[in-house]
Amino acid sequence: MxxxxxxxxxxxxxxxxxxxxxxxxxxxxxxxxxxxxxxxxxxxxxxxxxxxxxxxxxxxxxxxxxxxxxxxxxxxxxxxxxxxxxxxxxxxxxxxxxxxxxxxxxxxxxxxxxxxxxxxxxxxxxxxxxSYPPAGLVQAGSEGVSVISTSLGEIVDEWHYEWDLQQDRWRQKKGLGHAGILASSANHRDQYDKKLDVNRQRWLKDFVPVLESHNRKQKWEEIILTGETDVTNDLDEMLNTKSRQRIIPKNFNGMPSAQLLQEVQSNLR
Missing domain, CATH: 3.30.960 (Translation, Eukaryotic Peptide Chain Release Factor Subunit 1; Chain A)
Structure with missing residues (x-):
């Protein structure tokens, strides 16, 4: 609850x-x-x-x-x-x-x-x-972004997104946990790698409204960014919220959501 x-x-x-x-x-x-x-x-x-x-x-x-x-x-x-x-x-x-x-x-x-x-x-x-306020955990990488809403140290809800190369927009992954994103997008690795450097800034700017919408609805007091260094740094600069923002300089890509939360909590102590 x-x-x-x-x-x-x-x-x-x-x-x-x-x-x-x-x-x-x-x-x-x-x-x-x-x-x-x-x-x-x-x-x-x-x-x-x-x-x-x-x-x-x-x-x-x-x-x-x-x-x-x-x-x-x-x-x-x-x-x-x-x-x-x-x-x-x-x-x-x-x-x-x-x-x-x-x-x-x-x-x-x-x-x-x-x-x-x-x-x-x-x-x-x-x-x-x-000590454990409502917070949004954002695991961000070139394969996709996972957003995990937490309160009192527990997961309240979660959403997982990947960039749809065909439609050139962010797409929410249905029925996939955080650990499944990397595997589901592995077939498109070559396409991602080729377009990442050119398009990352635009992709992330398109994702910012999604994340800010979650922030407003969930009433997070802080947003914690983990993942690939370049991506988390860019997201941190682009976000415009009243919530406290901080970066944990570790990449937990492919880690199950519950384990990711435990890792984040241990790094914040």
């Missing part, structure tokens, strides 16, 4: 709870696999829920304890249902009515934090977003 969708769902939960006078349980749980303690997240979850009940009792007495006790089974079921899909972190926001729960796994480092308040606690999520 993209951050925009997650934020919208949490806002809907906040509005619902505010109208009904209920409390909100906010949970951030580090579920990154630990070879030495593979079930450690379960211990932290049980401990966090116990502390929340004590807090509810101290803050609101029997009424809030009853709210918490009524909510707890549905929270435990939601966590149990996600057990087979856990990544690095688990986020959960639940209204004490038990009628509205937002739960999502994330692939970025997540702190352990539990809150019982009158609205969703978003500070940790905002901090995570600062």
């Amino acid at each position: 993209s951050f925009t969708k997650l934020e919208r769902h949490v806002k809907e939960l906040e509005d619902y709870c505010a109208e009904s006078g209920h409390r909100v349980l906010s949970m951030y749980l580090n579920t990154e696999p630990d070879r030495n303690r593979p079930q450690s997240w379960k211990i932290k979850f049980k401990s966090g829920m116990k502390r929340l009940r004590e807090y509810a009792e101290a803050e609101g007495g029997e009424e809030q304890v009853q709210m918490f006790d009524n909510l707890r089974p549905s929270v435990e079921r939601a966590v149990e249902e996600m057990r087979g899909d856990l990544k690095k972190g688990l986020l959960l926001f639940a209204c004490s009515s038990g009628q509205f729960t937002v739960v999502e796994t994330v692939q970025v480092p997540t702190p352990d934090a539990f809150y019982w308040e009158d609205r969703p606690h978003m500070q940790e999520l905002q901090e995570m977003l600062k």
